[in-house]
Amino acid sequence: MAVTFLNRLSPDAQSRWLEALRAALPGETIGVEPSPQTEIAIVANPGRGVLASLPNLAFIQSAWAGVDSLLDDPDLPRVPIARLIDPGLSAQMAQATAAHVLYLHRQVPAYAAQQRRGLWRQLPQPSAAERRIGFLGYGELAGAAANLLESIGFQTYGWSRRLGDLDTLLATSDIIVNLLPLTDHTRGILSAPAFARMKRGAAIVNLARGAHVVEEDLIAALDAGQLSHAVLDVFEAEPLERKHPFWSHPQITVTPHVAAITDPVSASAVIAANIARFRAGQQVEGLVNRKAGY
Numbered sequence: 001m002a003v004t005f006l007n008r009l010s011p012d013a014q015s016r017w018l019e020a021l022r023a024a025l026p027g028e029t030i031g032v033e034p035s036p037q038t039e040i041a042i043v044a045n046p047g048r049g050v051l052a053s054l055p056n057l058a059f060i061q062s063a064w065a066g067v068d069s070l071l072d073d074p075d076l077p078r079v080p081i082a083r084l085i086d087p088g089l090s091a092q093m094a095q096a097t098a099a100h101v102l103y104l105h106r107q108v109p110a111y112a113a114q115q116r117r118g119l120w121r122q123l124p125q126p127s128a129a130e131r132r133i134g135f136l137g138y139g140e141l142a143g144a145a146a147n148l149l150e151s152i153g154f155q156t157y158g159w160s161r162r163l164g165d166l167d168t169l170l171a172t173s174d175i176i177v178n179l180l181p182l183t184d185h186t187r188g189i190l191s192a193p194a195f196a197r198m199k200r201g202a203a204i205v206n207l208a209r210g211a212h213v214v215e216e217d218l219i220a221a222l223d224a225g226q227l228s229h230a231v232l233d234v235f236e237a238e239p240l241e242r243k244h245p246f247w248s249h250p251q252i253t254v255t256p257h258v259a260a261i262t263d264p265v266s267a268s269a270v271i272a273a274n275i276a277r278f279r280a281g282q283q284v285e286g287l288v289n290r291k292a293g294y
């Protein structure tokens, strides 16, 4: 019985993944074509319906942390699914979050606007300890990001299904970082009612999924001054279309879904350990709760 890496990556990216997976799983036969021999599927955008065509499929391991598009497949077989929990990915997300929070905290967008006008003006600078960073979602990635921000001196506040209070987070945070999974409960959470509950002049950093944000509501909140800035790494439709208003909005910073990019080498080590757990009949790490949607 085989392991199959089902993906729609470029040939180069697929080769890098196969090399890393084969090095991490020397005892397994790993191919890329769906086959009746496939018992374990490692998936990176497998394409709808492909998993349903595998009669002996017993376990799906996602190469991504977010499984929203995988769970969207109406024919997804009812086998255990694990999402990726990779310390390398968490470290990258912590760095990206710190970069964006420091960019906002140190008022780089305001100084960039001043530079465009040739304006030399020093703005009052609050200390990190005076800034509260609120995390929507407080899982693997947000936890790592919050630890790094606390080490710099920021106050942090997390909201998850198990802890924190959304109203408190919205009303008291200066910068709100979204690291929720995209589910039926979280889709559109960053919309007009949430923006209205935020502190006037708060900023948002969306590093999770584009569909968490209601795009027109965001533009309206920025234009009205309710929000000061939005850093957006993810979009409802990716790549972001050339004519999209986000590209040219002066209070929006766009990055092309790069906050944390799965590294095939570190991910393969994690995936190999999970496959060993599955083969030993043990609970896999990152088991997806389909009902909760993540």
Ligand SMILES: NC(=O)C1=CN([C@@H]2O[C@H](COP(=O)(O)OP(=O)(O)OC[C@H]3O[C@@H](n4cnc5c(N)ncnc54)[C@H](OP(=O)(O)O)[C@@H]3O)[C@@H](O)[C@H]2O)C=CC1
Residues within 6 Å of the ligand: 065, 066, 067, 136, 137, 138, 139, 140, 141, 142, 159, 160, 161, 162, 163, 179, 180, 181, 182, 183, 185, 186, 207, 208, 209, 233, 234, 257, 258, 259, 260, 261, 294
């Ligand atoms: N931009 C990028 O490059 C990348 C983006 N991502 C995105 O980051 C997301 C988060 O990843 P990760 O940290 O690993 O995920 P986790 O599953 O570890 O964390 C998710 C967190 O969200 C909370 N949550 C889920 N549903 C709700 C809800 N309805 N209400 C309140 N809280 C909720 C969970 O609560 P609880 O703790 O109570 O379960 C948990 O704290 C991914 O789903 C993906 O979309 C991931 C990688 C790269």
Ligand SMILES: O=C(O)C(=O)CO
Residues within 6 Å of the ligand: 063, 064, 065, 066, 067, 257, 260, 261, 262
């Ligand atoms: O792992 C994920 O969910 C990603 O978004 C990778 O970029």
